Amino acid sequence: MRISVIGCGYLGAVHAGCMADLGHQVIGVDTDAAKVDALNAGNAPFFEPGMPKLLADGLASGRLKFTTDVAAAAGCKVHFIAVGTPQKKGENGADLRFVDAAVESLLPVLRPGDVVVGKSTVPVGTASRLTAMIHEVAPETALVWNPEFLREGFAVADTLAPDRLVYGIAAGGEPAAAVLDGVYSSALDADTPRIMTDYATSELVKVAANAFLATKISFINAMAEVCEVAGADVSQLADAIGHDPRIGRRFLNAGLGFGGGCLPKDIRAFMARAGELGADQALTFLREVDSINMRRRARTVDLAREVCGGSLLGKRIAVLGLAFKPDSDDVRDSPALSVAAQLQLQGASVIASDPKAVANSAKRFPELVFAYTVEEAVQDADAIMVLTEWDEYRNLDPHHVAGFVATPVVVDGRNCLDPLKWRSAGWTYRALGRP
């Protein structure tokens, strides 16, 4: 099938590559010429496992191309909208200007029978509004809302083999859904559940899922706060409650909390939209979820101050991990980067490292000092802080690291190190939610 993907950021570039991998003929469209050039040269503008091969294969097969010219989408049967919906500046709501611009740019190329498919995360009510916009000029083009649930670090696998497919359709939208079935035939052949529903439900599925995940993380982080004052161990608590299949152990890792390009902005946009619709009370708990999450960052800075003897002034602190999670170079709303910057602002001399996220961190906080190896980062450190649980930090040998630091003190911001191993190697080990 001929497919266009409008917006080639994280979501769009991965989606375009995966659609080509499935055998479709794909044109990716983005207004950023530098991004388009990079993608056409086989370079993803972000680190994502599997992405270089996906791009190389797609480009070599001739089934995948990128352009800045939306006219190239003419003749495609399906047009995916995959642009960003960032948080509005100074407000909680989502900024929909890129979604609106993407749909507007498509209007001249739409032909009867084409299907526009929304993948961006949008406030409930957007799909109906966009349908009205489309029908003014292209009454025979249908819109299907098909939210994306991909996780960074697993984006390719999540797109090729999703947990579920959700189609939000308007009345009479079954023929458009059948076209989308053709796009996803391999997933459907593998019995991927497909939920067909109305626009509003499909839009809410995405934000409800992210609100649930954020709540789960903040729940365990609230338990960590209680564990800290009670002298209990939140990791063991999570293991114990996680054995209950009704609860489950996943997303119960206590630590610095959630960040990234999705969870923080999505729960805020969800609260803002519920407020507009008159249901603000229903989501006031998400404000608490957000506050618990932010308190973890402040607590980590306090812990650093504590282990440095009450003051951060002039202390040399090695920060290991800057990405918002491992296997990613993404530092959008990264708890790790935010803690590193706070430590620096409060007088510490920070040397920060990350396997993939140094370049992106340097763009946001050029005043931090960066190191490219663990050894360089921890040299003469008064304390080291592990803030993103990359495997190479989880597997650090405490005896080896002890040879470089000034003082063997480690703060485990992700509960990812083995306290026994570090303590028996002579380290002072401190973590969030653990005695």
Ligand code: UDX
């Ligand atoms: C998330 C959703 O998982 C995905 O379905 C949606 O499409 C986009 O948003 P992503 O942003 O890639 O995906 O990250 P995710 O794996 O959900 O992690 C989010 C944050 O939560 C990270 O900062 C991670 O470190 C943190 N986290 C996750 C915890 O602090 N504890 C956990 O137990 C799990």
